Amino acid sequence: MSALKPQTPSAPLTYGLRPAPAAQPRPASNDAPDTAFRRDFVAALLRRPRRISPKHFYDAVGSDLFDRICEQPEYYPTRTEMAILARHAEDIAARIGPDADLIEFGAGSALKIRLLLDALPSVRRYVPIDISAEHLERAAQGLRHDRPGLDVHPLAADFTQPFSLPPPAEGARSRVGVYFGSSLGNFDADEALRFLRTAAGLLRGGGLLIGVDLVKDPAVLHAAYNDAAGVTARFNLNLLERANRELGAGFDTRLWAHYACYQPLAQRVEMHLIALERQVVRLAGQCFEFAPGDSLHTENSQKYTLESLRALARQAGFGIGPVWLDTQRWFALQWLPCCAGAVH
Numbered sequence: 001m002s003a004l005k006p007q008t009p010s011a012p013l014t015y016g017l018r019p020a021p022a023a024q025p026r027p028a029s030n031d032a033p034d035t036a037f038r039r040d041f042v043a044a045l046l047r048r049p050r051r052i053s054p055k056h057f058y059d060a061v062g063s064d065l066f067d068r069i070c071e072q073p074e075y076y077p078t079r080t081e082m083a084i085l086a087r088h089a090e091d092i093a094a095r096i097g098p099d100a101d102l103i104e105f106g107a108g109s110a111l112k113i114r115l116l117l118d119a120l121p122s123v124r125r126y127v128p129i130d131i132s133a134e135h136l137e138r139a140a141q142g143l144r145h146d147r148p149g150l151d152v153h154p155l156a157a158d159f160t161q162p163f164s165l166p167p168p169a170e171g172a173r174s175r176v177g178v179y180f181g182s183s184l185g186n187f188d189a190d191e192a193l194r195f196l197r198t199a200a201g202l203l204r205g206g207g208l209l210i211g212v213d214l215v216k217d218p219a220v221l222h223a224a225y226n227d228a229a230g231v232t233a234r235f236n237l238n239l240l241e242r243a244n245r246e247l248g249a250g251f252d253t254r255l256w257a258h259y260a261c262y263q264p265l266a267q268r269v270e271m272h273l274i275a276l277e278r279q280v281v282r283l284a285g286q287c288f289e290f291a292p293g294d295s296l297h298t299e300n301s302q303k304y305t306l307e308s309l310r311a312l313a314r315q316a317g318f319g320i321g322p323v324w325l326d327t328q329r330w331f332a333l334q335w336l337p338c339c340a341g342a343v344h
């Protein structure tokens with residue numbers, strides 16, 4: 001496995017050199033605003049092992065890089081999930097039913113939902129939720145432009161924190177959630193259960209359509225998270241660049257390597273940033289020292305079996321409906337109905 005090589009395709013590999021001075025003045029570390037990113041990033045560097053939530057990948061640059069990951073030939077999840085949606089849109093639409101409010105968790109560029117909207121002309125309102133506010137606004141504008149009749153109500157929020165949905169649209173008969181991209185797998189088991197319980201509470205009387213990546217040949221997984229063009233590596237390293245941009249940190253990303261590997265016992269891909277040399281980084285008035293080989297754990301991508309997904313969903317209070325799969329059984333779109341209740 002050659003994943004310990006730094007993969008920053010657009011930058012020459014110049015170990016040991018200091019980074020070029022930034023073109024824009026950056027805030028002094030201590031002056032950076034007290035944001036959730038700042039608090040979580042500092043906490044991540046202080047804990048052992050160092051670990052941060054992957055939600056912090058997604059500033060505007062990270063969201064654009066994720067879109068580029070989806071275009072890489074090795075990254076099968078996006079095209080596989082889209083093919084399932086395209087093939088089974090009518091069946092899925094029949095489960096969702098007429099006059100629904102559609103809530104999309106972690107909507108990103110809101111491309112997949114277009115395949116469903118074609119089969120759901122009576123959708124009352126579409127509410128894409130995403131932590132990446134700028135990217136979300138652009139996605140919402142694109143959708144409004146392409147579908148002028150659709151009521152698009154974007155919500156820039158972190159759905160792991162308390163948030164409120166807009167009231168149901170006039171005439172809405174149900175509220176249905178969609179959660180694509182196997183993003184559930186970015187949570188650990190407790191967080192995934194908490195998310196599903198929250199969703200079940202919001203979607204009473206409707207249901208959740210959830211896309212998850214299934215357990216498969218580790219070679220396929222390894223390639224997907226180590227694309228030859230190095231886009232996933234840039235996405236991972238963007239976390240340090242974000243800390244430089246927003247927190248005035250002084251990371252030299254040439255001294256860090258992207259590392260992603262499948263852990264067969266946990267059935268998940270782990271993504272890390274690995275320090276290649278000893279270095280000291282100042283951030284928020286503190287000095288953080290890294291030794292060669294030190295890791296910052298940036299993401300888990302849990303892979304599921306249908307059984308493991310359904311057990312989690314049942315525990316969260318969902319029923320189990322039909323599942324739609326691709327022919328290789330690499331990816332699943334599972335319908336999870338939610339017990340009856342008024343839309344509120």
Ligand SMILES: C[S@@+](CC[C@H](N)C(=O)[O-])C[C@H]1O[C@@H](n2cnc3c(N)ncnc32)[C@H](O)[C@@H]1O
Pocket residue numbers: 054055058063066070078105106107108109110112129130131132157158159160179180181182183
């Ligand atoms: C893996 S991408 C998937 C994007 C899209 N759903 C797809 O399937 O291509 C995860 C998306 O969820 C968003 N996201 C991650 N954590 C989030 C959170 N805690 N709250 C809201 N959005 C979040 C990210 O900004 C990103 O757009």
